Amino acid sequence: MRFNPLTADAHWQKVWEERGSFRASDERGGRPKAYILEMFPYPSGRIHMGHVRNYTMGDVLARYRRMNGFEVLHPMGWDAFGMPAENAAMEKKVHPGEWTRRNIGTMRSQMKRLGFALDWSRELATCDPDYYGHEQALFLDLYEAGLVYRKQSEVNWDPVDMTVLANEQVIDGRGWRSGAPVERRKLSQWFLKITDFAEELLDGLDTLDRWPDKVRLMQENWIGKSRGMRFRFALAEPVAGHESLEVFTTRPDTIFGASFAAVAPDHPIALALAEGNEALAAFIAECKQGGTTAAELETAEKKGFDTGARVVHPLDAAWTLPLYVANFVLMDYGTGAIFGAPGQDQRDLEFARKYGLPVPRVVAPTIEEAADPVGDEAYTGPGIIVNSRFLDGMDVETAIAEVIRRAEAEGWGQGTIVWRLRDWGVSRQRYWGAPIPIVHCAACGPVPVPRDQLPVVLPEDVSFALPGNPLERHTGWRDVPCPQCQGPARRETDTLDTFVDSSWYFIRFASQPAGAPFDKAEAERWLPIDQYIGGVEHAILHLLYARFWTRALKRIGRLDVAEPFKGLFTQGMVTHLTFQDEAGRWLTPEEAAAHPGPVRTGRVEKMSKSKKNTVDPEPIVDQYGADAVRWFMLSDSPPERDLEWSEAGIQGSWRFVQRLWRLAAEEAERGGSTWLGGGEGSSEEKALDRKLHQTIAAVGANIESLAFNKAVANLYELATAIEKAPPSSSRSKAVRALVVLAAPMVPHLAEEAWAALGGEGLAADAAWPEADPALLVADEVTIAVQVNGKLRDTLTAPKGAPREALEEMALASEKVVRSLEGKTPRKVIVVPDRLVNLVA
């Protein structure tokens, strides 16, 4: 009498599909909507356990919302552009499109076997011209709105993948994919003006109260708002037409602590000065060579070159400071120039000590320390301004405001805000991406491809025999007449960063007309996404870009949605034991078992091919069925933390699935016969009723807060309570309810059990039971009795018993009397229905 997932899974999946159970209808008939989305996968080949965990969580929520009367949109698609397809093309001589589509086919069928309640009718793949053509149209919309521009810029060049990387894709100075040290190159690139939205993107974070604090904080830091002041130093002698030097500082209060000024090696003034100064030119060249890896920067010496030029202090015309070119000043932050106040900045201090510059103290923690020299550490804390003329005696904040006020009044500077966030470079020198719909004409410049010529379709006949972008070599595709003057012109051969593809796919899911990216009204009926679930690795890149894209669409009037993701949940990874041989080579569990030599059992780590600790979900589903796998993905570990895969764990889940089935099957066999003994309303029945209703409330609350591990525990408890209860109508009701409560998690078993119990329709369509508030409260409570805060006894009292009664009962306890040792309590604390604490 076992539950056989092999037949049941396929059967019910077919039933759901035939009935279109999970198709979202835009006609909602007054029902509230719930848009539940998991981050769509990159079709890398086969699904992995991380996918299974991610999609199971979303699925439980989607099914739960349906059962609660929501019209649910729960779609799935493919983030199908990207470099692995090109790598496969080069290595396996297969076209990226073919490789990608094959992977999609495999992964789709693997996913279907897990029984996810997905609306497959809305499936999309970003590599489909049907999708990226609309993306090209949106790109042109943004272009026309002035949110896209082209600029020569120094880029992060990955010499292995031969492509440009976004700042976000450079990790510790290395390409995020290739791991190769990144080089600096100048290229003409397309940029999206995300910095236009810096303030909005930052402020918007405050409205995202259903996002993890961690992610909001990471985005906040990434946007990096700094308040400060820009101001100009006059140059004592003009340099190639430059009469002044503009700097940015967050500490205008330390202006009298200035002892030098410094510019970036690629600052125009530095370059101008280098014209007639070979030593300086050599220094600048040396700075450019420096590596960009974190390790190199960490150890890199702070180096400067005294240009001999001097700048005039803005508050004292008789005071000049030396002007350095310094390797640690960045051209693309602030103004590319700083002033150094070594007393209040550690890096400035090290620089000043190295070059023998003065180190005045202008902030002291207390007035007594005003004259103390600065030691090895700059003082960056709060305090009183000293040695600073009219600022003396002010606190830091007041002094900052005062200097800004004065600079603005006198016209040499102004308060300002500087952002860390840079514009988003979207050009990629790759084939397998959405072509940028622009034609370059020698006479007209960049010209947008006319709308009626969209999509600009990727040519299929390309060769990957040479490194670099095959589009550049494909003359038949590349060379086209200029749309404006019909003269000879070339298509843009760069393609869009794949993060563009994922910046709006959730809108296309909500609305997919043929002739437009989406229908405004229809998309607005589904958006924002109520719950978005995915890996924390996308905390900055994808989520920030998608927020930007949504706001950009709002600005140009295409979509009236401010924030695309109302709720965000970042789930933990799936980990597994690792094994290594004596030489440190990673071994699969099977290899480890068969290995002749000593095997080191390593740490539990994220499943990865390189560590050979992956577990392919498919054979596991073959063996245990979809429900056991789903149950395991939800059990034990809180969803935001890592989940360790284990054979024992999956077996435990399998046992529970069978146990649940036995409960239902036995009940079905007994089938509605009348019960002897333990008559209606017995205390045993009442206890089970209460347990049931408490479980209904708890499971619902726990699913809603995505605490699946707790919901799982609730169901275990209910199952145990039912098993221990004698047959009765309460028990029969409880079994049926248990099946419904478990349905979002183990949907195939639920259908099978539901059918066996003669339930109407599908378990998937069953209404979520309502918890009876009267049954949520017990009529007897256990009271803890403490003496001096230490637990001495527990006693049972009717709910709502008066304080005096509880106190009396406590004092009557033998154990309490013993603990009191004859003393009389001088204070009694009573928390009704909870505890009595006797203080002696």
Added chain:
RNA sequence: GCCCCCGUGGCGGAAUUGGUAGACGCGCUCGACUCAAAAUCGAGUUCCGCAAGGAGUGCCGGUUCGACUCCGGCCGGGGGCACCA
């Protein structure tokens, strides 16, 4: 370096606003069933102790009648950012 999070049994983890620490699961032990095994069922399982009892949520201190929970300081682990002026 800066910012953030987390430290609870053998293990994963529970514990509304401070109010019976260890729910639930895994593992383990003993027992039942079985020729035997698997499956299943029952009992037990924080530590010390035969027990009464005592100790206990990384460590030290504080607030409180009462602290896993709040505060201060340390130690350990993880994550993010980083020549950002």
